Amino acid sequence: MSNNFELKKRYGTCSKDCYGSCVFIGEWNDQAPEKKLLTAKPLKEHPFTSGFFCPKFNNREKLLYHPHRLKTALIRSGSKGFNSFKQISLEKAISLVSEKLTTTKNKFGPSSIVAAYYAGNSSLISHFSPIRFLGKFGATVTTGGICNEAGIHALSKMFGNYSTTNPFQINNPNNKLIVVWGSNLADRNNHAYFLVKKAIKNGSLVVVVNPIRTKLVENTTFFLQPFPGTDYLIAKYIMNKIIVSGEYDKDFLIKHVDNYKDLIAKVERIDENKIFHQTGLTGEILEAFVNILLKFQHKTLFIVGFGPQKYFYGGRNLNTIALIQIFLGNFGKLGTGFLFSQSGFNKEFIAPLMNYITCLKSYSPNISFPLVTLGPSLSSNKFKMLFIYNLNPANSLPNQTILRKSLSREDLFVVVLDMFLNETTKFADIVIPAKFDLECDDLITPYFLPGISINQGGPCPYSNCLSNYEIFQLLAKCNGWGDDILFQETQKEIFEKCVELLPKEVQQSIKLNGYYIPFAINDIPFEDLNFPTINGKIQIKQSDLELFDPKLDFLLCRNQNELYLLSPAHKSFIHSQMGEIHKEFEKDFSKIFLNPSDIELLGLVPGKEVLVTNKFNEAKFLLDQNNALKSGTALIYSGLPFINAVFKNVNYFTPEKPEESEKSGAFYSVIVKISKI
Structure with a gap:
């Protein structure tokens, strides 16, 4: 050749x-x-x-080009709960789905049809263009998500925007201290890890706060390892000490913060011994943390991961961490701030694109419910048909027992758009093969780095694979909407129009470099400290430090024979994706990890099967040890990206009840018992 x-x-x-x-x-x-x-x-x-x-x-x-990639449409040939299918033509699959849409709409109404989607492919057109069809049809759609949405919601109420800081401030010469709280940068955000390592070389000190000893701890000044979900207690202690010392930034609070006096009154008195007991931290380490924060006031940057907001009160947990930076006045200055998700800086120039991609003004608003409640929502006979795209809910959503029972309903017709068979396709009636992101023209807005970049789609060698937009475009034609302007464009034409809608400097950067970033190292968002709130000030709500409901915040009431259960993603996977190319790590998902001291205390033996139980489910796992875990804490990796695994997904143990805002799940509000078999 x-x-x-x-x-x-x-x-x-x-x-x-x-x-x-x-x-x-x-x-x-x-x-x-x-x-x-x-x-x-x-x-x-x-x-x-x-x-x-x-x-x-x-x-x-x-x-x-993996050999297991789906290249043809599939129709169920066996019972739900198994990937039992036979091949059919794409034309036949689209025709069957269209017929089901029509009969379901006529018999039960359009809102009985649901579309559940998320960020498996986070490209804008892939993610949101199906809304054109779903909106015109009158279907129900899911909202929110399962990841950082609780934190986004909480920080937005406080600052008016959940993004407040330029991430390149990590390497600003004015920075002297970086606090990495609830984030495993080396495994989950290794490009930020690279920037932090660079900052260390340039003289910045680092403090890590995490229930798990991460790789970055090797390079830190000191390490706080609290019990899971007790971040707000650490924050209360720190604020108490800052207030008692009188070294909080009074001028900043007076000029730029609402209701700070009420907060001062709440944290002036604390039960220190109770905090030491509940956090699992000593007074010495907490005092050292306070002292270093005061030493580098106006020179400190916080990087906060998604872990602290994965509890029933996750949003408030995150906001209490942000209050430390507020009391120290660490905003609007070089080398300071609070990094969580920076995609909020994209809203202004993304809004016209979103309006064009979805064409929301062309139809009435969709009925919706939170994605994180998909299982209990589908348990109602109200919904009769379900589309799933950019999402693997039978892996990633909480309380799998309820979800899988709902997906198993014989009267629920399920259509899945995906590249591979997975846990969710086990409940599909029709599977339509999807294109990869690189085979589509699209735009991407990252969430740690503000800005926008592109995919210039290359050719797909498989003629039956379609983008999400192309699939719903075909359904629109089958529904008699072929002449409707909403469905006449190609995806490339939508992409080109979106680029035209961007500001000129953004267009030029994208065409020349493939990306646009709005900030350089010395750029300071909100340098004037005028935040996009009702009065330009940071908003402290009465609920930000209220005592939590002990019925929900049961982590503080753990019995001696119970352990906290954390379920982070594995370093080689993105949630339930990548199983096809990382088979060598499959055994890691069959294990539950404990600190060696807990294994000894419980009289267990590493390498042996144990029974893991809580009020939601029980399952067998192999026991392994991990010295990085806080004593009293267990770990099972989330995702389970292998379709033929014989062990259960960790989300069988997670609660049905979401984080209080219902924007995302309370994945870490979990306690389990572990016993011999």
Whole structure:
């Protein structure tokens, strides 16, 4: 075979639900019969990607052309709960789905049809363009999510925008202290980890607060390892000491914060011994933390992960951490701030794109319910048909017992759009093969780094694979809407129109570099300290430090024979994705990890099967030890990205009740018992 071909270079962006959204150049052989993407090279000049990928997705071409990728439509041939299918033509699948849509709408009404979606592919057109069809049809859609939405909601109420800080302040020379709270940067956000390591070389000190001893601890000044879910107690202690010392930023509070006096009154008196007991921290380590915060006042930056908001009161938990920075006046200055999610800076220039992609003004608003309540919502006979795309709920949603019972309903017709068979397709009646992100023109807005980047779609070698937009476009034609302007464009045309809607400087940067970033290292958002709230001030609500309901905040009432259960993602996976290319880690998902001292205390033996139980479910796991865990804490990796696994997903143990805002799940509000078999 001749090696003479024209090498086509295209900008690409990782659209997985990940902090970095790495930007790269893809090299393509469009004439190849199958393996058209040859390689992807991360951009060295991109200030966050910095010329390297995360280890999860180094070889994306292996996943793109994996032999298990779906290339034809499938129809169920066996009972729900198994991936039992036979192949059918794409035309037949679309026709069957269209007929089911019509009969369901006529018999039960359009709102009996639900679309559940999330950020498995976080590209804007992939994520939101199906709303054109779903909105015009009058279907019900899910809202919110399962990840950072509780924190976004809480911080938005406090600051008017959940994004307040330029992430490149990590490397600003004025920074002297970085507090990494509830985030495993090395495993989950390794590009930020790279920036923090650079800051350490430049003289910044680092404090880590995490129930798990992370890799970054090797380079820290000191490490606080509290019990899970007790972040707000640490914050109360710190604020008490700052107030008693009189070293809080009075001028900042007076000019820029509402209701701070009420907060001062709440934290002036605390029960220190109770805090020591409930957090599992000593007075010495907490006092050292307070002292270093005061020493580097106006030179401290917080990086806060998504862990602290994965509890029943997750949003408030996160806000109490932010209050430390507020009391110290660490906003609007070089090298300071609070990093959680920075996508809020994109809203202004993304809004016109979202309006165009969804065309919301063309139809009445959809009925909706929170995604995190999908299981109990579907248990009602109200809903008769379900579309699932960019989402694997039978892995990632809480309380799998309720969810899977709902998905197993014989009177619920389920349509899944995906690239591979997975846990969710086990409940599908029809599976339609989807294109990968790199095979579609699209735009991506990362959430740790503000800005926007693009995918210039390369050719898909599989004729039956479609983008989400193309699938719903075909359904629109079957529904008699072929002449409707909403469904006449190609995805490439939508993409090109979206680019035209961006400000000129953004357009130019995207066309020249493949991305646009609004900040440089010395740029300070809200430098004037005028926040987008009702009066320009930071809003402290009465609920921000109220005592929590002990019935819900039961983590503080753990019995001696019970353990906290954490379920972080594995370092080699993005939630339930990547199982096809990382089979070597499959055994890690069969294990429950404990600190060696807990194994000894419970009289258990590493390597043996144990029974894990709580009020939601029970399952067998292999016991293994992990010295990085706080004593009293167990760990099972989330995601379970292998469809033939014989062990249960950790979300069988997570509660049905979501975080109080119902924006995301309370995945870490979990206690289990572990016993011999």
